[in-house]
Amino acid sequence: MTALKVLVPDAHLRDLDVERGVSGDRLDYIVFDETDPGAIPDEIWRSCDAVLVWHRMKITADVVAKLDRCRLIVRVGVGFDNVDGAACRARGIPLSNVPNYGTTEVADHALAMLLHLVRGLGSYEARLKADPVAGFVAEDVPVVRRIRGSTFGAIGMGRIGTAVARRAAAFDMKVIYVDPFQPEGHDLGLGIERVRTQEELLRRADIVSLHVPLSADTRNLMGAAQFAAMKPGSIFINIARGGLVDVDALHDALKSGHIAAAGLDVLPKEPPVLPTPALIEAWRGNASWLAGRLVVTPHAAFYSEAGYRDMRTFSAEILLEFLFEGRLRNNVNPGWDAKAN
Secondary structure, three states: OOOEEEEEOEOOOOOOHHHHHHHOOOEEEEEOEOOOHHHOOHHHHHHOOEEEEOOOOOEOHHHHOOOOOOOOEEEOOOOOOOEOHHHHHHOOOOEEOOOOOOHHHHHHHHHHHHHHHHOOHHHHHHHHHHOOOOOOOOOOOOOOOOOOOOEEEEEOOOHHHHHHHHHHHHOOOEEEEEOOOOOOOHHHHHOOEEOOOHHHHHHHOOEEEEOOOOOOOOOOOEOHHHHHHOOOOEEEEEOOOHHHEOHHHHHHHHHHOOEEEEEEOOOOOOOOOOOOOHHHHHHHOOOHHHOOOEEEOOOOOOOOHHHHHHHHHHHHHHHHHHHHHOOOOOEOOOOOOOOOO
């Protein structure tokens, strides 16, 4: 049997040992490490039977137009905003993602950021490094506070939002959430208070955390007006997608003191390119007004060795099940088969 060709245009790892361990000789992986689709010859795009794409390359309508043989695109990860799902639908190509990996890691990361801020870990470490004697004091650090009894507001209550909410509740915080896409009664199953609007959540929450995908509707979900609507002295966490947040507005809200602190695992451009946003410049430059009030990580919330292996294993399994058995998992562009029906 001739192996089917799977194009991996933006692989982080060229060996694909995990994927090959799942698929054996049934799939022939054509591996590139590119970010520009134009760096891959057109004949490669046109001849592949499937595409396994990470997050570093945008699969635009122009790229989809080249996929003459492609039967499936799998996004190696949860977010799929780098693939034009509508263009895939128009070509009759299903798009799937991998939602069932890294949930616990991302939820842990969100709480780790919050605890880092409210327990002053960055400030204490910096003080002790600078002067182990004079810095050996607990008082006068920004943000440090008791979180027991605080209101934790989650925008989005899917898999990760739920996992984060469970952890926040375990720290004796009251959890509220808003999610217009969950059915009525969802809150009863969770035992968590649901609010009707984002505005109400922002007004009530001491900590606001984002758990929604990036789309045209959610881009800049948090801007100047939303930060102004948050409680004075509140904390903001984003471990979802960088494009959800206007980082210039967050800079202003932090500098004014209206927002006490923030944790960001994601940025609008990754990695950040020059000129970087003012907030990132202030953070990198150790601006005194921002000290101990911002923690930034490199889109790493999903990562652990176990989570990474799960993500790659499940991606290969999704390919195999559809290409050889016709079972489609985790489809995110419904209607792709409309012409066939």
